[in-house]
Amino acid sequence: MAQQGKAKSLKDLNEIRSLIKKHKKNDFLFAATGMFVIASLTITLIILFLDLIIDGYPKFNLDFFSNYPSRRAARAGILSAWIGSSLVLLVTFFVAVPLGIAAGVYLEEYAKKNWFADLIEINVSNLAGVPSIIYGLLALGLFVYTFDLGQSILTAGLTLALLMLPIVIVSTREAIRAIPIHIREAAFAVGATKWHVVLHHVIPYAYGGILTGVIIGMARAIGETAPIITIGALTFIAFLPPSPIMPEVPFINFEWLDSGFTVLPIQMFNWISRPQHAFHINAAATGAVIIILTAIMNGAAIKLRYNVRKKIKW
């Protein structure tokens, strides 16, 4: 038989146990505080959301989505607003996503790491935090007056794209940095060029993270009001932009880009600033629609990220 180790005296053991107990108390305290903070935040949001739903409940029917705004609250709907929002976001998407990904890839993969790169990095991060009204003013001066694009869907889309760009760039760079160095080296070691590595490895592996950034950026853009007001979106609009899709060749047209428009948050803002209570109900319903859209988008981001992570391991 092996010799038994010196048995610890009972006093020692009790000391160890009480020490562990004391340390575990800290675990419990931290977890409890965290729970409290999270619960209060979530509950606030849920109450807010429920309040909107209850207030706007009478408006949750198809007519609300298929009617133009009207002087009579009961007949007013958000048709022009949700179509306007969709078209503006379409422009934003097609401008901000390619530019943002390209900028992120360039900064991570190609740009020399020097003071200039640091400067750009600081600026991009700062841009993500600039108040959106500043973007609105910039857009008013640049797109509306200098480029003469008018108070159009194109202007609004470009403005929101500016707002969204830093988010896409930052998330692209973070997703690229998460790719382990040994995977990169493996690709270079078989004779790949930088462009091969970017195209075959960096972008596919960073795709989940990039997409998350894109969706979160879009979710932010959909709720933006200030810059859209600054560039002069209409608040009462009883017509739709020309349809982007046509029944005959070439099937798509771009006239809608030049059209006046309104978006959901502006419609909401317009209604809430009226004295009649009936319009406040419309505003609440619109608010609920915006929150639901945002929630769907964020949910999609989480789901996509999860799907990609399941397929990519290193």
Next chain:
Amino acid sequence: MVASKKKRFNDTIKAESKDLDFYYADGTQALKKVNLAVYENKITALIGPSGCGKSTFLRSFNRMHDLYPGNRYDGQIILYPDNTNILAKKVDPIEVRMRISMVFQKPNPFPKSIYENVAYGLRVRGERNKHTLDDKVEEALKGASLWEEVKDRLYDLAFNLSGGQQQRLCIARALATEPEIMLFDEPTSALDPIATVNIEELMSELKEKLSILIVTHNMQQAARISDYTAYMYLGELVEHDLTDQIFTNPSKKETEDYITGKFG
């Protein structure tokens, strides 16, 4: 110029470093005037304590250091029979990597299918023909003794393989492009003993087709598989000789101390 076929130790030299110095971006000198030859169809093992520069030396052979700005080489690595100095500025590192492939310490398959992993080197060389790709992938997987285990699941993701299988997949990937030299950077240090034996046997088969330079922490491994062994210390080459010679009768005291475990 006639392609020179240099000989020493009665074997043909495939590549050799001449007065190779290497400096990392922070100014540290990792290699000091290293003169070392790699012989055709032989396994050359680099041994030495951590930080002695053996991995740095290995990674010079496929210009891996060029991926990080500020690193600097001095001296030459001549690749025969065409006498190309692969460290020359005018030689594209990509050209070097097309001729000299590498297997890393940690198995690093791409998060793609088994097939795509092996085919990747061919794809970056512009090979598009499905039949050629299929044939070469099969050949490479057979060469890496992995074909039997994966032939029914070529389109499964590579990370579902075991560690040893992943490393053999990485060997297949490096093999598919028919390199002249294959570099191994401690290829078995992350593997269990059985997988290690598999890889070692594989290397002995591979040297029929190409030349091998391997860095290893494991002296028994160097003794088992290599034809030549080089002992490095503090960035310098201390001794380079036939493996039998080094392990039975080293000419330098430092080498003997390291091998017998008195040091390192």
